[in-house]
Amino acid sequence: MKLLLTSGGIINKSIRDALVDMLGKPIAEANALCIPTAMYGHPWVGPGVKTWQFISGNSEDRLVDLGWKSVGVLELTALPSIDEDRWVPLVRETDVLLVSGGDALYLCHWMRQSGLADLLPSLSAVYVGLSAGSMVMAPNIGEYFVGWTPPGGGDEALKLVDFAIFPHLEHEMLPGNTMAAAERWAAGMQGPAYAMDDQTAIKVIDGAVEVVSEGQWKLFSP
Structure with missing residues (x-):
């Protein structure tokens, strides 16, 4: 399982280089699926224009507009209503999942409801999280972050x-x-905890x- 957990996206050379290394191929040869679901649960980012900006690559996080061979949309709230054979093969074949920020617990809920949470450990795809898309991987x-x-x-x-x-230190x-x-x-967490700015992943x-950073971060040990 390969995870690239970012605060602000692919916004500097070090993080981009880490992504390419994890893919094992150029970005232009990789197929991506973007997951905007977390945005709907957060009042600052969705639904509406910011969700469109993420999906269309018109946002500052530089996830969707990196020059992928192809980009599709995987909306987790829709998956429970369709057969698994409509979407599971697609996820298994993709090179990278691009998971937006928003509300981490809303995303967690729909990852579980959709079945994606159970599928993730078996995937060969690189999982790239943005803010809440990264936080959702934690215990x-x-x-502080409950919305x-x-x-x-x-x-x-x-x-x-x-x-x-x-994130967003x-x-x-x-x-x-x-x-x-x-x-x-x-101090309220039970395990290791990282604080990191948007130049860090x-x-x-x-x-x-491994921490990849051109900015500021700190590891807090329990």
């Missing part, structure tokens, strides 16, 4: 990695996302973790 996200409330409550996520993520549009806030958040291959 939990922390009360949409899942039916059972709580802040539990997919547990596909053993660390949590505090020191972002000018998010004045509350300071290092001090990240430290308070990390975490690369995970078969459980081996």
Whole structure:
């Protein structure tokens, strides 16, 4: 399983180089599926124009507009209503999943409801997460980031990695996302936790973790 967990997307050379290395082929030869589902659960980003911007590659995260051989859309909320043979082969054959930001718990809910969560560990595709798309891989996200409330409550996520993520560290549009806030958040987490800015990503291959950064990040140990 290959994960590239970003805060702000593929926005510098180091993160892009890491992506190409994980793909094992040029971006122009790779087929992608983008997943916008998390956006619908967050009042700042969807539904509406920002969802269109992500899908069409007109957003600052540089996920969809990198020059892929092809890009398709995988909408998780639709999958429970169609047969698995309509979408599972497509996911298994794709080279990369591009998973948008938004609300991490909303995304987690629909990853489970759709069946994608069960499928992820067996995929050969590179999973590229943006903000909430990265946070959803953690054991939990922390009360600080709870927005949409899942039916059972709580802040539990997919547990596909053993660390949590505090994204958008020191972002000018998010004045509350300071290092001090990240430290308070990390104190409430039960495992390792990374705070990282938008120039940083975490690369995970078969459980081996590597930070790729041209910016600021910090690992908080439990």
